[in-house]
Amino acid sequence: MITNLIIFVVTNYNKIPMSLFSDNIRNLRVQQKISQEKLAEALAITRGRYVKYEDGTSEAPYEILKKIAHYYHISIDLLLSVDIRKIPMDDLLQLENNRLVLPITVDKDGENFIEVVTQKVKAGYLNGYADPEYIESLQHISLPFLGPGKHRGFPVEGDSMPPHEDGSIIVGRYIEKLGDVMDGKTYIFITKNEGMVYKRLNKNKKNALVVASDNSFYPAYEVKASDILEIWEYECSIGRNDRKPEISETASVKDLFLELKREIQDLKIKH
Structure with missing residues (x-):
């Protein structure tokens, strides 16, 4: 309904x-x-x-x-x-x-449903996000602890935002105004050119946002305000991975990468 x-x-x-x-x-x-x-x-x-x-x-x-x-x-x-x-x-x-307009669907008790954009229907979201019939056709879940606001679930791809991985769902709260975003927080950005991306806001500029991955292997980049269709702020995640994070190994790999980066920069300076 x-x-x-x-x-x-x-x-x-x-x-x-x-x-x-x-x-x-x-x-x-x-x-x-x-x-x-x-x-x-x-x-x-x-x-x-x-x-x-x-x-x-x-x-x-x-x-x-x-x-x-x-x-x-x-x-x-x-x-x-x-x-x-x-x-x-x-x-x-x-x-x-x-x-x-974005439709809000509720259950028989008046609690907001959370529409979930699964991996299977992700490609159609850019065309259907403003279509009430498309939104109503999405799968629904209910998470009462989230409180007020309009929430929606989006699939995670790749390894750019650990510990979230392929198959996880990020549940975001709809942000009405671009000015309401805050540096340091993570958001699902629906954009005309990049499609659906989950990134951390690195810097809020006048007519653009600088977004970055938590995985330092991937460089930060700029998204123009005019390219943004929707913004959803991270509220919680749903995943199936219960592996214990290997902190020492992760730190070691990161150190090696940074050292390699410094060596490359030194070579560029010498030449």
Whole structure:
């Protein structure tokens, strides 16, 4: 059961699904019993121009999209990518700046479910993260000790973030604003170019984040703020590995690697 939706903006304005957008603005206007004349006046355009948007014969520019979204107090993402007739509009959680929707599912007792993005469906997440039907189709678990907030589970790959390894699940809490992230903490970043990555925030810059692996073998790198679709802060992990960490061996390997790195740098300086 979907009870409400959280918002976070990521929309491709280069290609607008006109039929869906047109249907949505027509349905909203009819539901609220607003005339085309009144709506056009509120948008500061002519009725003839507005009719073309509603008929799907003309694309609405970005400024008009913003005005329509603010007029109805819903996100631009909803207008462009979701059939709003399938969403209980009264249950929408209103956040600032009309940002993107993520469904929250709850059990019969009203406890939040945690959707788990398994390895099998991971590839489809970038296309489905804003689709209520896709999110509802994911596997669900419940971890009551996590407390308030929207949580989701993501699979771990590789050896860049020990002790987490392939097969583990990182449960993250949804971060609404980029400014809420903190240096030194770990996050699941959903990005346009890198996809889904789990990293430690090394530095929060003005228009980018520097992220790093806990495994020093992998270099830190920068992620542009404009490339980020979602951020989930680490809350807990689910794994099957109960091996005792071999601290001395790990330290020894690290020392060897650092020594090799220093030798390479010395050779570069000499040449």
